[in-house]
Amino acid sequence: xxxxxxxxxKAAIAGFVTDAITGLAISNAVVKxxxxxxxxxxxxxxxxxxPDLRAGTYTLTVSAPVLGSRxxxxxxxxxxxxxxxxxxxxxxxxASVRLPPTRVSGTVxxxxxxxxxxxxxxxxxxxxxxxxxxxNGKYVLTGLYAGTPTVQASAADRATSAKKVTLAAGQExxxxxxxx
Numbered sequence: 790x791x792x793x794x795x796x797x798x799k800a801a802i803a804g805f806v807t808d809a810i811t812g813l814a815i816s817n818a819v820v821k822x823x824x825x826x827x828x829x830x831x832x833x834x835x836x837x838x839x840p841d842l843r844a845g846t847y848t849l850t851v852s853a854p855v856l857g858s859r860x861x862x863x864x865x866x867x868x869x870x871x872x873x874x875x876x877x878x879x880x881x882x883x884a885s886v887r888l889p890p891t892r893v894s895g896t897v898x899x900x901x902x903x904x905x906x907x908x909x910x911x912x913x914x915x916x917x918x919x920x921x922x923x924x925n926g927k928y929v930l931t932g933l934y935a936g937t938p939t940v941q942a943s944a945a946d947r948a949t950s951a952k953k954v955t956l957a958a959g960q961e962x963x964x965x966x967x968x969x
Contacts (some may be wrong), residue, residue: 801842801870804884805835806851808860810931815860815888821850842870851886858935860888861959889959892931897922897942900967909944909968914951942966 806818814835821828822839824847831837847868853860863886897909905926912919916938918930930940935958941951947968954964 801839802847802849802868802884803836803838804886806831806837806853807835807885807887808932809887809889810892810929811890812887815853815856817855818851818853818888820886823848823850844870846870849884849886851888853888858958859891859932861891861957863888863959889961890931891933891935891956891958891960892929893933893940893954893956893962893964894927894929895963895965896926897928897944897966897968898926899947900969903967906944906947906968909942909947909966911940911942911966914939914941940964942968944968 806815806820807813808815816831816833816835818831818835819828820831820837827839829837829839847870849865849868850862852862865886868884897906897911898904899906906922907924907926909922910919911922911928911930913930913933918933920928920930922928933956935956937953937955939951939953941949943949950966950968952964954962956962
């Protein structure tokens with residue numbers, strides 16, 4: 790006859806992994822407690838937790854390896870686990886993390902007078918990332934892969950301009966354009 794044992798566990802560190810720009814959940818992000826060699830994967834809503842940890846201070850390393858180089862790696866120090874008088878864990882909100890996406894941003898202006906070009910098209914050649922500039926000629930392309938893609942800017946009645954940029958995982962690269 791099988792014996793069923795009920796085990797009650799306490800979540801000691803819990804949080805959410807989200808995109809630092811959009812605030813959207815990053816599912817399948819990997820959260821590690823370095824010193825303990827423990828690892829958890831965030832669920833579809835970005836939620837993760839580590840149960841039954843002793844009171845103390847921990848360092849977390851958070852990444853999104855399934856998304857390649859679209860996000861950087863974040864290290865969070867000083868995540869503490871404490872127990873209240875009744876033995877329940879006191880949650881430390883420092884465990885939630887906003888992963889920085891790999892992105893390129895800048896301004897598109899007219900070369901004749903330096904004025905911003907509104908609704909200029911900016912895109913990464915050979916990829917799907919594209920957007921239009923805002924009323925100040927500014928743009929942001931986010932969630933890109935690290936590497937050296939060519940970014941192109943164009944506008945009606947203007948010459949197209951393209952430049953190769955170097956994108957590092959989780960970093961923002963600035964690429965401004967001046968269209969003749």
